[in-house]
Amino acid sequence: MSLMPPPTTTRNTQKPAQKVALQPGFGPLDWAKLKSSSEDLRQVDWNCPVPISPKMMSLHRRKPDSVDDEIWCSFSGKVYNVTRYLPFHPGGDKEVLRIAGKDGTDLFMKTHAWVNIDYMLDECLIGFLVPNGRGVQDALIDDE
Numbered sequence: 257m258s259l260m261p262p263p264t265t266t267r268n269t270q271k272p273a274q275k276v277a278l279q280p281g282f283g284p285l286d287w288a289k290l291k292s293s294s295e296d297l298r299q300v301d302w303n304c305p306v307p308i309s310p311k312m313m314s315l316h317r318r319k320p321d322s323v324d325d326e327i328w329c330s331f332s333g334k335v336y337n338v339t340r341y342l343p344f345h346p347g348g349d350k351e352v353l354r355i356a357g358k359d360g361t362d363l364f365m366k367t368h369a370w371v372n373i374d375y376m377l378d379e380c381l382i383g384f385l386v387p388n389g390r391g392v393q394d395a396l397i398d399d400e
């Protein structure tokens with residue numbers, strides 16, 4: 257009889273972690289510190305959450321036709337400006353950029369449902385998702 261453990265315990269069936277190496281100064285504690293500093297991480301003209309439509313959000317995705325260099329996205333009906341969070345994301349900025357200008361709830365829940373996004377991004381909250389036409393700046397957006 258062999259003393260080797262059964263093969264099921266020796267085979268690694270789990271997907272490897274995809275954490276990336278973050279730059280010095282961009283760890284979880286650094287993000288917590290930045291959040292509790294007086295720095296404005298929302299980077300918008302308003303100081304309380306406003307109604308934001310999918311169309312408005314889609315303009316903020318760092319593409320050639322975007323209105324600026326900022327990344328907005330939504331999770332569970334809340335819209336965040338995640339621009340400042342990108343270098344702090346343990347899974348790398350590219351993963352977050354996949355949902356730039358879009359709703360990221362499904363992808364987020366598939367990847368790490370255990371992460372408390374309300375807490376992680378509280379200082380980046382800029383609005384609540386509403387249907388197109390009902391957003392605070394929708395009247396200013398061209399319909400082509």
Ligand code: HEM
Binds near residue numbers: 273348354368376377
């Ligand atoms: C902007 C919102 C997001 C926040 C606040 C966030 C937060 C986090 C946190 C805290 C971790 C570390 C989790 C842990 O160690 O257990 C993590 C890891 C990760 N995130 Fe995100 N995330 C966000 C969006 C996304 C999106 C949209 C994706 C796309 C798929 C993604 C993919 C990943 C991956 C692949 C990892 C590494 C998972 C691992 O350790 O195996 N994240 N994220």
